Amino acid sequence: MVLDEIRHYVVVLNEGSGILFQPVDSNATYILTAKHVIQNAQNTVQILKRFVEHDNILHAEDIPFNMSLGNNYFEHPDADVAILKIAKLQGLNQIIRTDDITADRESYILAGYPQMRRNLQIDPDYLNAYRTDEGITIQGPRNNSLREARIPDRPGLEEVRGHSGGGVGKIDDGFFLLAGIQSQMVDALDEQLGKIEFSPMSSFDSLVTLHPEHLVNLDPPHLGSFSFLTEASFLLRVNQFNEQNIAYTRNFLKTETEKIVNSGIAPHEIRRHFKRRLLLDQASPNVLNGRNIWIAWLEFLTIVNIMEYTDVEEADLKKLFNSFRLLYSDTTNDWTFEVQKMIHADYHGLPSGSVVVIGTNSSPLDGLYEIEAKTIPNLMRVTNKGLMQTDNGIKFPFDHYRFVHLDSFKKKCIIDKIAEYSHIFDEQQLLTKLQEEYEQYIDRKQN
Structure with a gap:
């Protein structure tokens, strides 16, 4: 995503x-907004527009919405948040x-449609009303679950009015x-310049819990099912001749x-079981909401399925995590830059001798798909033992x-042996071949 693409997610609302x-809802899309945007319009939705691009030209589209409190419109009794539930939009x-x-x-970034940019006489579709304010800094918590933020250049109320309900993100x-x-x-008149208050996502979580029969958790769809990720898995990139x-x-x-999709295992269940223990860098929890970590998990579970000759199910996750552990980093650098994080990652419950x-x-550089103990510089061995997350006996x-x-399961077991696969067109023969390659690779000892 680039800055201009944010607009596709920002609507004009009253x-x-x-x-x-x-969210993880196959039938509906949500519009998150500030409750007072609806209340100030006599508790009605008078204007609701989104913007889509066709042939590089931006077009305004009205979103049909017949407001019904408690059915497709939900507001928090205390916090300034509301959710409109509309028919699912694609993309x-x-x-x-x-x-x-x-x-x-x-x-x-703060993205919205401030009042001072709205001119219905020359711009009835609000095409020129959109604005993003960049360089915003998050400040401390405020009353009523709000958070304070600071906009550069200290804009006043007139410049910000109409941004209510707009998104704060990056x-x-x-x-x-x-x-x-x-x-x-902010409330203090002498401090208003550039100081705003926004409702964090936790306030919307609170609203969702009040309506469990109508609203679902605010997780992206791919956390609800691996089916959203199958096409992005096992790309096995090779040159055109191969x-x-x-x-x-x-x-x-x-x-x-x-088989993983049909097993009932879903990313949100794995996340619930292990949380930040899934990450090399436990200070980056946003990774757990992204796609790449779950593409990795889909490939990993599929490989385990093939090696184990049986389907992995949710009940097997803890046993798997304590015998054959996948740890993820969202780095785009070579994985050798992550060695220090590997040293301090969470290995509790994982016995010595495990993989x-x-x-x-990104794929490893220079063909280094395995990092052996003998390659670790002595300086890295001098580490704060208090930061280690290992069980007794593992130093x-x-x-x-x-x-x-x-x-390595794609490169060492398949691509490097591509000639051996080129004449296999039988599923059982291929399954047996993959089982043999994976098992030989896992069982191989370090030099």
């Missing part, structure tokens, strides 16, 4: 704004929530991370991912575990 958000997959606003405070790793919804300027030699194997592996699989956003992770990159 005299304010709103944010389109796709809203680049916005996810962030709750990491205490540690990550810089470089946020672009990261191809997503717009939504931190919350703009509510108001494409015909790998196509059958690639398609077979993608088909095998359906640790590392997933990252240094690289002396007790084998560290391999997730891509």
